[in-house]
Amino acid sequence: MESSSLGSESTEVFPEGPKGFSKKKVSTHVKSVNGTRNRTAKEKTKKGEKAYKVRNGSQRYPFSVSVQRKGTHYATGALIDKKWVLTVAGEFYNVLYSVRESIKFFRVRLGTVNCKKGGVLLPIKGVEIHPAYSYKKPTYDVALLRLAVSADYSEALKPIPLTRIKGKVLSAKFLATYWPRLIVRGQVLPSSAQERVQPNSMRVSTQKMIPWSWCQSLMSTLNQTLDESSLCLDPIMSHHSLCLPDAGAPVTADDGLWGITSGWTSDNCLGNPSPTIFTRVSSPVVRAWLDSQLTSL
Structure with a gap:
């Protein structure tokens, strides 16, 4: 349709x-x-x-991603490609525009329903925020996280x-x-x-x-x-x-x-x-x- x-x-x-x-x-x-x-x-x-x-049964939602900052769950996202996670823009706005934040603090955990263990933990290479997004506004609140390493697909990890x-x-x-x-x-x-x-x-x-x-x-x-x-x-x-x-x-x-x-x-x-x-x-x-x-x- x-x-x-x-x-x-x-x-x-x-x-x-x-x-x-x-x-x-x-x-x-x-x-x-x-x-x-x-x-x-x-x-x-x-x-x-x-x-x-x-x-259990992470294969039911193999696209779900826990985005973590310094080992703590920070935001959720969805794997849509081997190197891309789609997530929210507002939580990453300061990562791009604040000298106090850095992408090196962030990792993504994929392929598990437990955000503390299991699956794989991958570093993030960059953040792309939708150009129409305005900080603290509800519309176009999406961002792409570029993974530093391509995700290897499996039954528990799929886009x-x-x-x-x-x-x-x-x-x-x-x-x-x-x-x-x-x-x-x-x-x-x-x-x-x-x-x-x-x-x-x-x-x-x-x-x-x-x-x-x-x-x-x-x-x-x-x-x-x-x-x-x-x-x-x-x-x-x-x-x-x-x-x-x-x-x-x-x-x-x-x-x-x-x-x-x-x-x-x-x-x-x-x-x-x-x-x-x-x-x-x-x-x-x-x-x-x-x-x-x-x-x-």
């Missing part, structure tokens, strides 16, 4: 999950402004679906294809894979934080999409604009500390990678939790940038 530009088609998206996850079709419960239903910005986001931890679906999405459930961050913006999370429950185990969550028109209205009340390259998810409250989305988490469906979650939150998210924003890889502006980087070597 492919189109020449965003917005020319409508579709529903369903993830292909692990055993026990239903692939039941999601009903089309939201229409456009000339359809049957249009939610308002006053409606609060619903509580996200419960996350669960992965204890994920990028979705080619470009049309409007009426309703969707996605899968997100990630490891909880214990240090955010230089601050250590308290011992009571939900993230401290088995923090080394990769987590997988099913997340519902917030209709784009509704999310656009919601973002406008927060003095933010929502670009067509972005989609929105209900925040998962039961397994996350407030206002701390898992930056860089791959958002996937049965046809591949749909996007990367942003680390952005609104200023008043403690009182009114922000939607989780993710950058859509099939957006023409994002896909053109990705293609140019992947073919540059």
Whole structure:
């Protein structure tokens, strides 16, 4: 179901999950402004679906990458090529523009569901941030990490294809894979934080999409604009500390990678939790940038 530009088609998206996850079709419960239903910005986001931890079977999510700084999980990413990991831009902005940061502090662990052991640990050679990204903004929040050594593929370590679906999405459930961050913006999370429950185990969550028109209205009340390259998810409250989305988490469906979650939150998210924003890889502006980087070597 492919189109020449965003917005020319409508579709529903369903993830292909692990055993026990239903692939039941999601009903089309939201229409456009000339359809049957249009939610308002006053409606609060619903509580996200419960996350669960992965204890084994890394071959189910062989693309998931733990990006680490000085041996501590820093952000999540997705392997999309032997030498490229797609992740969040905001967490690496200072790596490029601050003299206090250096790429030599970073490594990526691939091919394991435990961010502390197993798999392979590879150094990073460079960072490429999407040119349209603005620091501390939710849109175009994607970056590419260039590995210093090519990844050797195996059953537990494989890249994920990028979705080619470009049309409007009426309703969707996605899968997100990630490891909880214990240090955010230089601050250590308290011992009571939900993230401290088995923090080394990769987590997988099913997340519902917030209709784009509704999310656009919601973002406008927060003095933010929502670009067509972005989609929105209900925040998962039961397994996350407030206002701390898992930056860089791959958002996937049965046809591949749909996007990367942003680390952005609104200023008043403690009182009114922000939607989780993710950058859509099939957006023409994002896909053109990705293609140019992947073919540059």
